[in-house]
Amino acid sequence: MAGDYYDVLGISKDATTDQIQQAYRKLARKYHPDVNKDPGAEERFKQVNEAYHVLSDPETRKRYDRFGEDFRRIPEDYDERVGAGFDGYSGFGAPGGTRIRYGRGFGGDAGFNIDDLFGDFFGGTGGFGPIPGADQQAELELSVEDAFRGGKRQITVGGRSYTVTIPPGVTDGQRIRLAGQGGKGAGNAPPGDLYLVVRIKPHPLFRLDGRDITVELPVTPWEAALGATVAVRTPGGEAKVKVPPGSSTGRRLRLRGEGMPNRAKGAGHLYAEIKVMVPPKLSARERELFEQLAAASTFDPRRTP
Template sequence: MARDYYEVLGVPRTADAAEIQQAFRTLARRHHPDVNKDPAAEERFKEINEAYGVLSDPDTRARYDRFGADFRQIPEDYDERVAAAQGFRGAGAYRGGPFQGGRGAGRGGARVWTEGDFDTAGFDFEDLFGGVFGDRAGRGSGPAPGADQEAELTLTVEEAYRGGRRKITLGGPGGERSYDVNIPAGVVDGQRIRLAGEGGRGRGQGAAGDLYLLVRIAPHSRYRLTGRDIHVDLPVTPWEAVLGATVPVTGPGGTAKVHVPPGTSTGRRLRLRGEGMPHPKGSAGDLYAEIQVMVPSSPSPRERELFGELAGASTFDPRKQA
């Protein structure tokens, strides 16, 4: 059984969005395969991404809290179907509520539904739950469409920027299945990619449902994303910061030149319009280069001499600038 997502992130079930995001960032940095060379780090990183993908989305989190680990198997119109079942006289009656009755509860109080929670006399479970309970639930007399399904697709910033074809393999009750996916250039975190007809099987001649891939962008050691905007640190020397310079800055789309104005301090952001994530139907995001003034950690004797001359000649005191 998959671990509880709250347990994976180390947060309580009452955690708010900020706490969940902070926990994800901390764990992602610690277990990112580019940083952590432990053979188990990659699997741990995937587990963290999956947990964050569910708990960071309010609707998905609500479904997880309600239905537990099997929340993806519960159809979107679950409540409507249950309401219809309750109002259907002579076809059996539903017993219990989302958090009461039945045969037990999942971790954290999330409800685990079983066939025995319903009075099945004359009632078609497959019609009500779209095949969630499989052949055990009985068979309807007419065709019915299959349920839509969802899975997560984790991409690097570079993969999301470039897009292109990618072969992915997903596991499921029927074993692993492979898909050739067309990833749009500039896809962003939280965007869904639809694979028509790759979801749950329909009943009879009913059409299959769709498979939706929920995109998750993995944390990057260099780039930080805000929507389609990309933020990157830009190291410069003290003399480049003081005198101004034109320096290269590298983004996922390649290297560009940026002008550092004279008198630039650490923390100043330089904007490169349109150099962020591409947008197939609109304007691309921007690339923001945040200045980081760096000093030599082991200056040569001549460098120390020159810095000493500067210290003696300058009247600049940054502590008196506020």
């Protein structure tokens, strides 16, 4: 295909998703072969459609911005995205140039389908036969505890309600597929799928790193100095952890397998990070004992070993 995709759609390189969609709808109506009988209109329509497919998908757009027109020939292991091409195209990288078919994904991820674009004026399919519905995407916001436990949840997307089964231990960015719940197809073609992208909300206590969880563990000076078995909070409830004698703030204690669960690869770990706390207000007896300790101890944490 000749020309920069941004130029084809007449947009800037920092265009938003909405601006890409608006430009596409405008040009697709203008150059659709059922409307525009100019000999070059069909080719122009194909160019507009191809440019839209590339730029409307965030991952594909990222690869295009990085590699330019060669992005399809760059090995996929350069990026996190796995799998060549995307729905709605065939023959990319084949000898003799690019072939385009009007198939799955026509209309992209923006949430509209061919009926929305051309309406009754084009008879629904625009003369191209049955067109499967577009896959759609929405975010699913979860607390750390909900992501840890999983289970069923009622959600509403686009005015429709769904019962979603959340696998225990889902991680931020993971996708949950609802088959057949995406954009409707045209010409008796099947609908697309709806993908829910998990977004885990920040938590005041738990910090996530993949499947590992870190939680702050407050301990008293005497527990840190003498050692103790104390309770620690986890997303699944309370657990017990042994604080070794002589523990200082920042020491991390690992609870193996107490992180985010995962049947296939094994659960992550939970790390209890010690934080030594002192009483905000000392009683007379506590002050007396601390003064005795200060007089008896030779420990100086600021002294270089």
